[in-house]
Amino acid sequence: MKAVVFERFGNPDEVLQVRDAPEPTPGKNQVRVRMRASPVNPSDLLVVRGQYGRLPSLPATPGFEGVGVIDALGGGLLKYLRGLRPGRRVAVLNGPGGNWQEKVVVSARHVVQLPDDVADEQGASFFVNPATALVMTRRVLAVPKGGWLLQTAAASALGRMIIRLGKFDGFRTINLVRRREQADELRALGADEVLSTQADDVVSKVKAFTGGEGVRYAVDAVGADTGLTAVRCMGSGGRLLVYGTLAGQPIPLDPRLLIAGQKRIEGFWLSDWVRQQGALTMLRLFRQIISLMRSGVLTTVVQAAFPLDQIREAVRLAEQPGRTGKVLLRC
Numbered sequence: 001m002k003a004v005v006f007e008r009f010g011n012p013d014e015v016l017q018v019r020d021a022p023e024p025t026p027g028k029n030q031v032r033v034r035m036r037a038s039p040v041n042p043s044d045l046l047v048v049r050g051q052y053g054r055l056p057s058l059p060a061t062p063g064f065e066g067v068g069v070i071d072a073l074g075g076g077l078l079k080y081l082r083g084l085r086p087g088r089r090v091a092v093l094n095g096p097g098g099n100w101q102e103k104v105v106v107s108a109r110h111v112v113q114l115p116d117d118v119a120d121e122q123g124a125s126f127f128v129n130p131a132t133a134l135v136m137t138r139r140v141l142a143v144p145k146g147g148w149l150l151q152t153a154a155a156s157a158l159g160r161m162i163i164r165l166g167k168f169d170g171f172r173t174i175n176l177v178r179r180r181e182q183a184d185e186l187r188a189l190g191a192d193e194v195l196s197t198q199a200d201d202v203v204s205k206v207k208a209f210t211g212g213e214g215v216r217y218a219v220d221a222v223g224a225d226t227g228l229t230a231v232r233c234m235g236s237g238g239r240l241l242v243y244g245t246l247a248g249q250p251i252p253l254d255p256r257l258l259i260a261g262q263k264r265i266e267g268f269w270l271s272d273w274v275r276q277q278g279a280l281t282m283l284r285l286f287r288q289i290i291s292l293m294r295s296g297v298l299t300t301v302v303q304a305a306f307p308l309d310q311i312r313e314a315v316r317l318a319e320q321p322g323r324t325g326k327v328l329l330r331c
Ligand SMILES: NC(=O)c1ccc[n+]([C@@H]2O[C@H](COP(=O)([O-])OP(=O)(O)OC[C@H]3O[C@@H](n4cnc5c(N)ncnc54)[C@H](OP(=O)(O)O)[C@@H]3O)[C@@H](O)[C@H]2O)c1
Pocket: 041, 042, 043, 128, 129, 132, 153, 154, 155, 156, 157, 158, 159, 178, 179, 221, 222, 226, 242, 243, 244, 245, 246, 247, 248, 268, 269, 270, 271, 320, 321, 322, 323, 325, 326
């Protein structure tokens, strides 16, 4: 079977290659999935570059999530408890990575059965962005109805989910983008305000939107000066979750910005959050994601799909600015 493999950390379009690999056999409480599709997410590419929070031993295969069909079951009772059978279509949440190959073996705990009306394109991006959007806004920040949430990288797949969640849950969003031409599209999704970090005086406009107060809730995936702008937009008691490093540079922070008004900056990593949850919380979260996918809230736009053989073209497109949607690998 074919697998995307890297033997050293580096630029994805230089180090990733497609190889023949032996078909894996499922062990106790494991299932084997014939993969159909897996997205190229920023976190996958950070792993390949050797810049992610947790790194695999090499050689390794990237791919934290994806969709496929169960084709073999290992021993143990877990598969019965979870109703898993060959032929069932599942989302595959692969904590260590490894979904960019034709067949993958994972714990029966790490697959979620998908209803027929959730298309492969959506099932492929079932967990990483939907769960992060939901957990950050509903559980960690608990943004109240009518409250203002400011976000950076607002046109990302995850940012668009937060905009739609704002409409669904009743909180208001101020959305920062680096390209002004995305504003109309984000407003059509339900964004209350859209500002360009290149062209607008963001801090004074945010103060005006919020009656001079600044925002209580913010999430930043960019860092650098954009992250600093998010800090400057916070009002008294404000909380900023930092959850991405798209600019690849630190936030140049003057601590006095936090002291006045006792503002907080906290890190959020889905993988750490998941490790702290019990099985029931996770099952409830999976159900919520399925329901919000069906209602069009936690959906992902796909720009292009590539076969595994074209992995280098796929990662090059995934890193281009100004994409209109996710890049998918067809496995
Ligand atoms: N902490 C966690 O647990 C967690 C979980 C999920 C996702 N994330 C993070 O969430 C972020 C978004 O993920 P995604 O899959 O939604 O991304 P995506 O769909 O690939 O979109 C990336 C977006 O980032 C923007 N961008 C890239 N570099 C930028 C820069 N230097 N300054 C400003 N904007 C920039 C792009 O803007 P253009 O449209 O202008 O090109 C694009 O809209 C990533 O950082 C990812 O690592 C974190």
